[in-house]
Amino acid sequence: MKFQPVIGLEVHVQLKTNSKIFCGCSTAFGSSPNSQTCPVCLGLPGALPVLNKQVVEFAIKAGLSTNCSITPRSIFARKNYFYPDLPKGYQISQFEEPICQHGWLDIQVEGQDQKRIGITRIHMEEDAGKLVHGEIAGLEKGSGVDLNRACTPLLEVVSDPDLRTSDEAVAYLKQLHQIVTWLGISDGNMEEGSFRCDANVSVMPVGAAQFGTRAEIKNVNSFKFVKQAIEYEIQRQIDLIEDGGTVVQETRLFDPNSGTTRSMRGKEEAHDYRYFPDPDLVPLVIDPAWVERSRSELPELPEKKKQRFMESYSLPAYDADVLTATRALAEYYEECLALQTNPKAASNWIMGEVIRGLNDSGLPIEECPVTPRLLTDLLRLIEEGTISGKIAKKVFDEVWKSGKDPKTIVEEQGLVQVSDSSAIEAIIDDLLAREAGQVAEFRSGKDKLLGFFVGQVMKASKGKANPAVVNDLLLKKLKG
Amino acid sequence: MKITAANVEHVARLARLELSDEEKNLFAGQMDAILAYVEKLKELDTDGVLPTSHAVPMENAFREDVTEPPIGTEKALANSPDRADAFYRVPQIIE
Numbered sequence: 001m002k003f004q005p006v007i008g009l010e011v012h013v014q015l016k017t018n019s020k021i022f023c024g025c026s027t028a029f030g031s032s033p034n035s036q037t038c039p040v041c042l043g044l045p046g047a048l049p050v051l052n053k054q055v056v057e058f059a060i061k062a063g064l065s066t067n068c069s070i071t072p073r074s075i076f077a078r079k080n081y082f083y084p085d086l087p088k089g090y091q092i093s094q095f096e097e098p099i100c101q102h103g104w105l106d107i108q109v110e111g112q113d114q115k116r117i118g119i120t121r122i123h124m125e126e127d128a129g130k131l132v133h134g135e136i137a138g139l140e141k142g143s144g145v146d147l148n149r150a151c152t153p154l155l156e157v158v159s160d161p162d163l164r165t166s167d168e169a170v171a172y173l174k175q176l177h178q179i180v181t182w183l184g185i186s187d188g189n190m191e192e193g194s195f196r197c198d199a200n201v202s203v204m205p206v207g208a209a210q211f212g213t214r215a216e217i218k219n220v221n222s223f224k225f226v227k228q229a230i231e232y233e234i235q236r237q238i239d240l241i242e243d244g245g246t247v248v249q250e251t252r253l254f255d256p257n258s259g260t261t262r263s264m265r266g267k268e269e270a271h272d273y274r275y276f277p278d279p280d281l282v283p284l285v286i287d288p289a290w291v292e293r294s295r296s297e298l299p300e301l302p303e304k305k306k307q308r309f310m311e312s313y314s315l316p317a318y319d320a321d322v323l324t325a326t327r328a329l330a331e332y333y334e335e336c337l338a339l340q341t342n343p344k345a346a347s348n349w350i351m352g353e354v355i356r357g358l359n360d361s362g363l364p365i366e367e368c369p370v371t372p373r374l375l376t377d378l379l380r381l382i383e384e385g386t387i388s389g390k391i392a393k394k395v396f397d398e399v400w401k402s403g404k405d406p407k408t409i410v411e412e413q414g415l416v417q418v419s420d421s422s423a424i425e426a427i428i429d430d431l432l433a434r435e436a437g438q439v440a441e442f443r444s445g446k447d448k449l450l451g452f453f454v455g456q457v458m459k460a461s462k463g464k465a466n467p468a469v470v471n472d473l474l475l476k477k478l479k480g
Numbered sequence: 481m482k483i484t485a486a487n488v489e490h491v492a493r494l495a496r497l498e499l500s501d502e503e504k505n506l507f508a509g510q511m512d513a514i515l516a517y518v519e520k521l522k523e524l525d526t527d528g529v530l531p532t533s534h535a536v537p538m539e540n541a542f543r544e545d546v547t548e549p550p551i552g553t554e555k556a557l558a559n560s561p562d563r564a565d566a567f568y569r570v571p572q573i574i575e
């Protein structure tokens with residue numbers, strides 16, 4: 001029997017606010033345990049949560065950027081369950097009337113048609129605390145609870161069960177990740193848990209009308225693991241069914257070390273959450289004017305920018321894709337363009353030398369020592385014929401190291417390209433006299449030797465000879 | 481809806497309450513009576529009335545995104561029954 005996997009994703013995005021969603025405690029990562037807490041996030045009796053307005057602004061922006069409609073009147077609910085990282089015994093979340101609904105993203109898997117993935121809802125909620133095991137004095141027996149993370153603002157983005165392969169799931173996640181970081185509403189740091197994914201996976205016989213029973217895989221924290229976890233889970237369910245078993249609805253944990261998923265018993269019977277409206281938090285009313293103001297504040301989104309780069313600057317799709325990978329990189333490119341440079345040349349240099357330099361140094365683009373000003377100055381030197389492209393790479397490395405402007409480096413190091421034909425002629429004459437054998441071979445028809453001669457001349461000129469002039473003169477002399 | 485001892489048992493388990501069979505039966509009867517009383521509201525015509533989530537007609541209470549001083553680890557842990565270092569300590573949770 002052939003099986004069709006069905007995948008839906010729930011993504012928790014931690015928002016980049018200064019303070020928590022319902023209290024004034026800091027959201028800074030890495031503080032000492034339980035130091036960022038107050039009666040509200042500790043869940044002490046009588047404490048009153050008050051909604052952080054920035055969270056609402058961020059949620060609206062996320063919704064508008066994923067084609068959702070913004071719910072005019074939404075409410076908060078209590079999701080009741082017991083777990084040691086949840087001090088109140090309930091999580092404040094949204095159930096009925098989440099702030100954003102009915103959105104979509106168009107995803108692109110290489111070699112396939114674009115596909116639209118529905119977004120069921122986006123809702124605001126508070127995070128739970130963190131549990132710590134072992135490693136701490138006094139925790140040999142028992143677990144530790146750190147409530148610094150409790151009450152940190154999250155958006156939960158729930159997709160429709162529209163995904164069919166692990167590649168589609170990863171494409172969807174990458175796009176969502178790009179949008180939230182582009183908007184600046186989350187740092188998207190997956191290692192620190194700012195972008196976490198739960199995957200609902202089921203399989204059904206091809207052509208079946210009804211989805212199979214699904215398993216929920218928790219907290220898969222890298223794009224690579226998402227792919228692995230989904231693929232493992234699909235195969236596990238198929239094997240199980242083919243062996244005559246049945247899939248049970250359960251929560252499973254992905255183990256990155258073995259690449260497998262395993263059942264997480266214990267959290268099971270808590271699945272009856274008994275949601276009800278939280279009386280501590282008043283309804284949230286968002287009028288059309290608010291939505292429109294938010295819409296007007298949105299930056300140009302990656303997909304739009306990509307299209308514009310292709311249309312306005314005739315960039316290939318590949319270039320446009322690379323340059324819009326992050327908002328900062330796209331802005332770097334646009335700063336270059338504002339300095340009147342050749343769009344394709346700038347793109348080539350950014351995709352090549354700039355990105356290579358950033359990867360080698362580990363620097364973010366914002367801290368690139370070769371600023372748009374310096375890069376475009378360098379490109380101008382090439383365009384004007386002052387230096388060759390090859391020398392330019394050397395100059396680029398110098399600019400990176402010293403921060404000096406390219407013109408100064410070229411002057412100081414005497415790198416100006418030699419286009420003066422008499423100087424080049426002298427080198428050529430000298431070479432041809434030394435390599436009489438090769439010259440004879442060339443003349444007898446071994447055209448490929450031209451590359452050898454060019455290389456030798458360039459070497460003798462320390463790379464400074466103008467390659468076009470070298471080519472011309474060489475041909476003239478060799479054929480003459 | 482008739483509340484049964486099984487319903488009571490389910491709700492009790494969610495609330496981490498351990499009840500005797502006697503108690504389950506006792507509470508089933510009491511809860512059933514309460515719900516029957518509330519059922520009376522169904523006699524009202526509520527067409528066109530939105531479900532009430534809050535008794536007070538109020539909306540949009542916000543705070544600005546500004547940090548305030550936390551109470552500090554010692555105060556946070558002051559009433560905890562058990563601690564280890566700066567953590568609350570709870571029975572071992574196996575992930």
Ligand SMILES: [Zn+2]
Pocket residue numbers: 020023024025036037038039040041042151
């Ligand atoms: Zn707090």
